[in-house]
Amino acid sequence: MSDLPLADLDAFTAVAQERSFRAAALKRGVSASALSEALRRLEQRLGVRLLNRTTRSVTVTEAGERLLERLTPALGDVALALDQINSFRESPAGTLRLNVPTVVAMTFLPPLIGAFLKKYPDITLEVRGEDSFIDVLAAGFDAGIRYDERLERDMIAVPIGPGEQRYVTAAAPSYLADQGEPLHPNDILDHTCIRHRFLSGAMSPWEFERGDEVLRITPPARLIANTVELEIRAAIDGFGIIRTFEDFLVPALAEGKLVPILEDWVSFFPGPFLYYASRRHMPAPLRAFVDFIKQNR
Known part of the structure; x- marks a missing residue:
């Protein structure tokens, strides 16, 4: 089983974590049918059902839970290893996902991200503007922008926008x-x-x-x-x-x-703050954005 496609394992992880093909597809930027086909191939190769699907829900089987438990940290290590290669590139690459309040998305953020994208042409930026207070990391974002009274205590906060x-x-x-x-x-x-x-x-x-x-x-x-x-x-x-x-x-x-x-x-x-989790290795697109914010204050 060592020749199992990494992409199919990643597809399973995405669907299992989201409990939804549609939500996982939106998060991965692929079609739900592509994820469904990847799951079909994986289950066929393993000879065991990993997910139970109905028209209204997706649940993880016991076998799927066992696999998800081992895959999550392993795929995280793979993503980290690939991202560290960014340090050898002339310009960092990858996707940066931000969750921001509506007022930020409508006012000072557009010119800021315009300058950022021009400086880093190999970075893809995904921004969701919303005013509900969510756990941005659990929702799959790399960082968020919030006002002081809404900052989690275990986060690093960097001023962004007007003071x-x-x-x-x-x-x-x-x-x-x-x-x-x-x-x-x-x-x-x-x-x-x-x-x-x-x-x-x-x-x-x-x-x-x-x-x-x-x-x-x-x-x-x-x-x-x-x-x-x-x-x-x-x-x-x-x-x-x-x-x-x-x-x-x-x-x-x-x-x-x-x-x-x-x-x-x-x-x-x-004014608001950019906030992100404290961790030893920061994804290259996020590191580039944090440095850009600090340089342009």
Whole structure:
């Protein structure tokens, strides 16, 4: 059995870990049918069933669990050995997978990764923008970008992007002409607002700061959405007050489509961090990205 194709063993590991051909295919960048064919070949060569498949689920057999237990560290060693060859290349190669918040993906990250990809033409970058808080390593990412209060303690954190950001409150001129301008955060309770709901279902209260004074309110909502573009469009159209990252609102504020309000109640907070696991050997694409970030701060 020593001549078993490494690619078929890797395919089995991917499907067994994900418990899904489709999820494993997305993660590997191949088709689900290709993985299915690899599993068929492997099971035929071994003469034993490794996975139980139905139209709704994939489960690992006892034999499959035994194989997965031994294969996972072995394939990890193979990947590490191959990646170490990168140190002999003129330019590192491979895939770098990042998980980032939506605000990062929409604001400062695009020009940053553009410069990075130009510098490292042999690196493929995969970026997923989402606002749910997940274990990025368990989900197959090499690193994540998060704000300080969401960083895991056993991670290395490197500042990335602006050192400070802020939340601002704004409304359309038409809304303020019809409803008046709130002069204090508590006045917002008498207005209609546009609020953001995270994919987790959470909808955070609005927090205002002025000096040492901190106020948290739960404003009445005219619109609740999880799409920033939709929320900003609704605010521009005069359907309510919006409070969000200043970065999102800069174009609308610059064009006068939105007007800042409660400017003495702006909340400042530290910028985001790139974070990754502490380990002796870092994959070459991640090492290149970390070095690039440090050089361009």
